[in-house]
Amino acid sequence: MKPGCFWLHLTLLGASLPAALGWMNPGTSRGLNMGVGESREEESRRLEVTRREGLSGHRGLPASCRKKFCSHGSRCALSRETGEPECRCLEACSPSYVPVCGSDGRVYENHCELHRAACLLGKKIVIVHSKDCFLKGNPCTMADYARLKKALLALQTRLQPLHEGDSRQDPASQKRLLVESLFKDVDVDGDGHLSHSELAQHMLKEQGLEEDFLGCSPGDLLRFDDDNKDGLLTLHEFYTAFQVVQLSLAPEERVSVATVTVGLSTVLTCAVRGDLRPPIVWKRNGLALNFLDLEDINQDFGEDDSLYITKVTTIHMGNYTCHASGYEQLFQTHVLQVNVPPVIRVYPETQAQEPGVAASLRCHAEGIPMPRITWLKNGMDVSTQMSKQLSLLANGSELHIGSVRYEDTGAYTCIAKNEVGVDEDISSLFIEDSARKTLANILWREEGLSVGNMFYIFSDDGIIILHPVDCEIQRHLKPTEKIFMSYEEICPQREGGATQPCQWASAVNVRHRYIYVAQPTLSRVLVVDVQAQKVLQSIGVDPLPAKLSYDKSHDQVWVLSWGNVHKSQPSLQVITEASTGQGQHLIRTPFAGVDDFFIPPTNLIINHVRFGFIFNSSDPAVHKVDLETLMLLKTIRLQSHGCLPQAMAHTHLGGYFFIQCRQHSSSPAAPQLLLDSVTDAVVGPNGHVTGTPHTSPDGRFLVSAASSSPQLHVQEITLRGEIQTLYDLKVSQGVSDVAFQPSFTQGDQYYVYATLETEPDLLFLELSTGKTGMLKGLKEPPAPAGPARAWAGPRRIVRDSGLFGQYLLTPARESLFLINARQNAPRCEVAGVKGGTTVVWVGEV
Numbered sequence: 113m114k115p116g117c118f119w120l121h122l123t124l125l126g127a128s129l130p131a132a133l134g135w136m137n138p139g140t141s142r143g144l145n146m147g148v149g150e151s152r153e154e155e156s157r158r159l160e161v162t163r164r165e166g167l168s169g170h171r172g173l174p175a176s177c178r179k180k181f182c183s184h185g186s187r188c189a190l191s192r193e194t195g196e197p198e199c200r201c202l203e204a205c206s207p208s209y210v211p212v213c214g215s216d217g218r219v220y221e222n223h224c225e226l227h228r229a230a231c232l233l234g235k236k237i238v239i240v241h242s243k244d245c246f247l248k249g250n251p252c253t254m255a256d257y258a259r260l261k262k263a264l265l266a267l268q269t270r271l272q273p274l275h276e277g278d279s280r281q282d283p284a285s286q287k288r289l290l291v292e293s294l295f296k297d298v299d300v301d302g303d304g305h306l307s308h309s310e311l312a313q314h315m316l317k318e319q320g321l322e323e324d325f326l327g328c329s330p331g332d333l334l335r336f337d338d339d340n341k342d343g344l345l346t347l348h349e350f351y352t353a354f355q356v357v358q359l360s361l362a363p364e365e366r367v368s369v370a371t372v373t374v375g376l377s378t379v380l381t382c383a384v385r386g387d388l389r390p391p392i393v394w395k396r397n398g399l400a401l402n403f404l405d406l407e408d409i410n411q412d413f414g415e416d417d418s419l420y421i422t423k424v425t426t427i428h429m430g431n432y433t434c435h436a437s438g439y440e441q442l443f444q445t446h447v448l449q450v451n452v453p454p455v456i457r458v459y460p461e462t463q464a465q466e467p468g469v470a471a472s473l474r475c476h477a478e479g480i481p482m483p484r485i486t487w488l489k490n491g492m493d494v495s496t497q498m499s500k501q502l503s504l505l506a507n508g509s510e511l512h513i514g515s516v517r518y519e520d521t522g523a524y525t526c527i528a529k530n531e532v533g534v535d536e537d538i539s540s541l542f543i544e545d546s547a548r549k550t551l552a553n554i555l556w557r558e559e560g561l562s563v564g565n566m567f568y569i570f571s572d573d574g575i576i577i578l579h580p581v582d583c584e585i586q587r588h589l590k591p592t593e594k595i596f597m598s599y600e601e602i603c604p605q606r607e608g609g610a611t612q613p614c615q616w617a618s619a620v621n622v623r624h625r626y627i628y629v630a631q632p633t634l635s636r637v638l639v640v641d642v643q644a645q646k647v648l649q650s651i652g653v654d655p656l657p658a659k660l661s662y663d664k665s666h667d668q669v670w671v672l673s674w675g676n677v678h679k680s681q682p683s684l685q686v687i688t689e690a691s692t693g694q695g696q697h698l699i700r701t702p703f704a705g706v707d708d709f710f711i712p713p714t715n716l717i718i719n720h721v722r723f724g725f726i727f728n729s730s731d732p733a734v735h736k737v738d739l740e741t742l743m744l745l746k747t748i749r750l751q752s753h754g755c756l757p758q759a760m761a762h763t764h765l766g767g768y769f770f771i772q773c774r775q776h777s778s779s780p781a782a783p784q785l786l787l788d789s790v791t792d793a794v795v796g797p798n799g800h801v802t803g804t805p806h807t808s809p810d811g812r813f814l815v816s817a818a819s820s821s822p823q824l825h826v827q828e829i830t831l832r833g834e835i836q837t838l839y840d841l842k843v844s845q846g847v848s849d850v851a852f853q854p855s856f857t858q859g860d861q862y863y864v865y866a867t868l869e870t871e872p873d874l875l876f877l878e879l880s881t882g883k884t885g886m887l888k889g890l891k892e893p894p895a896p897a898g899p900a901r902a903w904a905g906p907r908r909i910v911r912d913s914g915l916f917g918q919y920l921l922t923p924a925r926e927s928l929f930l931i932n933a934r935q936n937a938p939r940c941e942v943a944g945v946k947g948g949t950t951v952v953w954v955g956e957v
Contacts, residue, residue: 176190176196176197177189180197181377183227185224185226185229185230185232186200186201187202201231202224202227202231205221205222205224205228212239213240213241215236257336260329261333261354264330265354268293268294268297269290274286284356284357288358291350291351291354295347298313298330304347306345307343307344308334311330333345336353351388352388355388355390357386357389357390357436358387358388359386359436359439361383361384361385362383365383366444367444367447368444368447369447369449370446370449371449371450371451372424373450373451373532374425374426376424377423378421379419379420380394380446381416381418381419382435384436389436390437390439391417392434392435392436392437393434393436393437393440394419395432396431396433396790397430397786397788397791398796399788401791404791406791408422408428408790419432419446421448424450425764426450426767426811427789427790428450429448429765429831430447430832430833430834431833432445433446449480449831450480451531452717453479453532454477454478454483454528454529454530455478455479455717456475456476456483456528456535456537457476457537457915457916458526458539459473459475459476459916460539461539462540462542463541464544465516465541465542466516466545467516467517467545469516470512470515471513471516472511472513473487474510474511474539475487475508475510475511475528475537476716476859476916477509477528477859478715478716478717479532480530481530481531481831483529484508485507485509485526485528485859486508486529487504487527488527489524490523494511506858507860510859511524520541521541523540524539525537526539564624564642564954564955565580565581565913565954566580567911567919567921567951567952567954568619568627569923569928569945569948569951570616570619570948570952571614571946572946573614573947574590574591574603575589576588576589576945580913580921580930583939583940584942585942586645589602589645590602591603595648596646596647596649597648597649597650602614614631615631616630616949616950617629617630617631617632617660617904617950618630618661618905619950619952620661620669621952622667622691623664624954625641625643625691626639626648626690628640628690629660629952630657630660631650632656632658632903635656636650636653637651637660641693642954648694649694651696651698654673654675654683655673655675655681656674656677656903657671657672657673658903659671659672659903661709661710661711662690663721664714664721665719666688666739666740667688667690667691668690669686669687670684670685670686670711671685671686672708672709673685679902682707684700684703684706684709684726685701686701703744705731706726707727708726708759709725709727710725710726710759716810717764722738722740723736723738724739729774731756733750733757734750734760734771734787736748746792748793750771750794753785753794755782757771757772757773757774758772758773759771760772760805761807761814763807764811765811765830765833766835767790767833768786768829769787769788769789770787770807770814770816771784771785771786772804772805773785775820781803781818783798783800783802784797784801784802784816785798786798786835798827801825801827801837802816802821802823803816803818804817806850808852809852809862810862813827813829813852813864814828815850815866817850818847819847819869819906820846822842823841823842824842824843824847824877825837825840826838826841826879828879838882841884843868843875844868844871845868846869847866847868848868848906848907848908849867849906849909850866851864851865851911854915854916855880856918858880861878861879861880862879863933864877864879865877865931867906867908867909867922868893868908869907869908870907871893872888872924873887874887874890874910874922876936885936887931890922891924891941893924893925894907894923894924894925905950908922909922909923911951913953914955917955918933918934919932919933921953923948923951925946926943926944926945926946927941927942927943927944927945928942929941929942
C-alpha cells in the first residue's frame with residue numbers, strides 16, 4: 113500500500129466513530145491501553161533509551177524492571193520464585209468506554225481491554241479501523257456513506273462556490289471553508305447545532321440524488337458522527353465527519369536528533385499535532401514502515417503513533433520522517449544516531465626484542481563516537497614519560513620505542529574509551545639478550561615469524577609461502593607434493609607424464625588456521641594447514657568450482673561451481689565446520705541457476721551476519737537467504753530499475769547494500785542501486801556512481817571502480833547513516849583491483865591502493881584528504897585470462913596484509929612485488945613466479 117493510502121482508505125470508508133479511532137476526539141485519552149496507574153508519558157519513559165533529558169525515569173517500576181520491555185496489555189513485575197523481572201498480563205484496565213474493533217471480530221470496551229485479551233489468550237489481536245463491525249445490519253454501508261459525504265461537498269461547491277481569494281488557499285484550507293459553508297446552510301435556526309430535522313431538510317432530495325446512496329441520507333451523519341450521542345451535531349463533530357484537519361509543527365521540532373546505544377531500544381514520537389490528526393505514517397528512506405512486517409520495528413505504533421525500535425544496531429541509524437496520513441507536506445525528521453562502545457585489538461600480544469632495537473606496540477580501536485586511546489605501562493600512564501625514545505603515533509594507536517632498554521620490559525595496556533564504554537587489552541614487551549632463549553623469545557620468533565604473517569601465493573608452480581619482512585620465500589609446495597590425507601598430488605600430471613601449470617580459482621582464509629582454495633579443472637577444494645604449512649586434504653565438489661566465500665559467523669565455506677565453462681549448470685554448496693580442518697560436511701543448497709552470491713563481511717563492531725544474497729545475471733532481482741538454515745527468505749525485484757545485478761557491497765552504517773548493475777555492451781553503465789537492509793527495499797540509484805563497489809573494513813568509505821572506466825568514485829558513509837560523495841578521481845585507465853590499508857599517521861583513516869588494468873603502476877589515495885600518488889615500474893601485469901580460464905578474477909590483483917600489516921602484494925607477469933605501505937614504496941621483487949593471481953594473507957589477528 114502506498115504511504116498516503118491509509119488516510120485515503122479511511123476517507124473512502126467515511127469518518128469513523130470517534131471512540132473507535134481515538135484520534136478523532138481531542139478529549140479522548142491516549143493512554144487507554146496502559147497498565148493501571150501508568151500514563152502514556154510513563155510508558156514512553158519505560159521504552160525510551162535515548163539520551164535526551166527527561167526520558168530516563170521509570171516511576172512506579174522496580175529498579176530491575178527499568179530495562180525490561182513489556183508489550184501492551186502487560187507490565188513488568190518481579191517473579192516471586194526467581195526475583196527476576198517478567199512480563200505479566202494486566203489484572204484489570206481503567207474503566208472507560210471507548211470501543212474498538214479487534215481483528216478477532218470482537219468489540220472491546222477500550223484499547224486496554226483489547227491488548228489485555230491478546231495477552232491472556234496468547235495471540236496477536238490488532239485494532240481494526242473499520243466501522244462495519246459496529247454497524248452490522250445497517251442499510252447504510254460505509255461505502256455508501258463515503259459517497260454521500262463526497263456528494264454533499266460536491267453539491268455545496270456547485271451551489272456555494274468559494275470566493276476568488278479563498279480558492280487560492282491550500283486544499284486543506286479550502287475544504288475547511290467548504291465544510292463551514294455547508295454547516296451554515298444546514299443550520300437553519302443558526303444555533304450552532306444540526307438537528308435531525310435540519311439534516312433531513314437538506315436539498316439533496318431536491319436535486320434528485322437521494323436514491324444514489326441506497327440506505328444513506330444526510331440524517332446518517334448523526335448516527336455515524338454524533339460523538340456525545342446528544343442527537344445534535346456541533347461544528348467540531350461536523351469537521352470530524354468530513355475529516356477537516358488542522359495540523360501544526362513547531363519550527364524547532366522539524367528536526368529532532370536522538371542518540372541511542374547499540375543493543376538498547378528507543379521510541380521516536382512524532383511532533384505533528386492537531387485536534388483531528390489522522391494516523392501518523394513513518395518513513396525510512398522514503399518507504400512507509402507502517403505496513404511492513406519488520407521484526408525490529410514494532411508494528412504496534414502506540415497510542416500516539418510513536419515508532420518503537422527494539423535492539424537498535426548500526427543499520428538502524430539514519431533519517432526517519434513522520435507525517436499525518438494524507439498530509440505529507442508537513443513532516444518531521446528524526447535523525448537516529450547509534451553509539452557503539454569501543455572494541456580494540458592489540459598487536460603483538462607478546463614480543464621479545466634485544467636491547468638497542470626499535471619496538472612498536474599497536475592498538476586498533478573502533479567505536480562510535482571514535483574512541484580516545486591511552487596507554488599504561490605496568491598500570492602507570494605513559495603520557496607523562498614521552499621523549500625522543502618514547503612517542504605516540506597515529507592518534508595514539510601506536511606506541512613507538514626508538515631504542516629499547518631492559519627497563520622497557522613490561523605490560524603495556526591500551527585503553528580505548530568513548531561516551532558509552534571502554535575496552536582494554538595488553539601487549540607485553542620483553543627485552544632480552546639474543547643468547548637467552550626464553551619462552552617469550554621462542555614464541556615471538558617461531559609463532560610470530562614462522563607461522564603467521566605470511567602471503568600464500570597459488571601460482572602455476574604450486575603454492576609459495578612468502579614472508580614480507582624478509583622478502584624471501586619461506587616454503588614452496590611443488591605441484592608434485594602429496595596431499596597429507598589422500599596422498600594425491602597437489603597438481604596431478606597429465607596422462608603420459610606431461611607437466612601442466614596448476615590452475616587455481618578462489619581462495620579464503622579460515623580463522624588464520626586453514627586456507628580453502630578451489631581447483632576448477634579438478635573439481636575439488638584443497639585445505640591447506642597453516643600451522644604445518646602442508647595441504648591437509650581435498651574435498652570433491654561439483655564441476656568447475658569458481659568462487660569461494662567464508663561465512664565466519666557460521667564457520668562455513670560457500671562454493672559456487674559453474675558445471676562447465678559456459679556456466680550453464682551452476683550449483684551452490686556449503687562446507688560446514690570449516691575451521692576444524694577435517695570432518696567437514698558438504699551440503700548442497702536448494703538454489704538453482706545461481707550466477708553469483710554475496711556474504712557481508714564482519715568487522716570489530718559487526719561480528720555476526722545472518723543473511724546473504726544470491727543472484728543470476730539474467731534475472732533482475734537479488735534473493736535474500738538465511739545463512740544458517742540455507743533457506744530463501746525474500747526476493748527483491750530490480751526490474752523497475754532495469755538492473756541485472758553483477759556485484760554487491762555492504763556497510764553496517766545505515767545498513768546499505770550497494771548493487772552494481774551489469775553493463776550492456778551498447779549502453780553506458782547504469783548507476784549502482786541502494787538497498788536498505790532494514791526494509792529490504794530499493795531506495796534508488798546511488799547518485800551517478802557506477803562500477804564495482806568496495807567498502808573499507810570499518811564501513812565508513814565506499815570506493816567504486818571498473819576496469820572499463822577511467823574513474824574512481826569515493827564516498828563516505830557518515831555516523832548519521834548518510835552517504836556523501838567526497839570526490840570523483842580520474843585515472844589514466846580502468847581500475848583492475850583495490851585494497852584498503854589503515855593509515856600510519858591517523859588512527860581512524862584509510863588509504864586505498866588500486867592497480868590499473870594494463871599499466872605497470874599502482875595508485876594510492878588517502879581517503880580523508882584525496883591526496884594521491886603513483887608507484888611506477890611494477891612491470892607488466894599478468895596476461896589476460898582467456899575463455900579457458902574464465903573463473904579468473906581481476907587481471908592484476910592487490911592484497912593487503914591485514915589489520916596491522918604494512919605490506920601489500922601485487923603480481924606481475926613473471927614475478928611478485930611487495931609494497932611497503934608505511935613508506936609508500938616498493939619493498940622488493942620476487943622473480944620467477946608465474947600465474948600468482950590467487951593470494952591469501954594469513955596473520956596473527
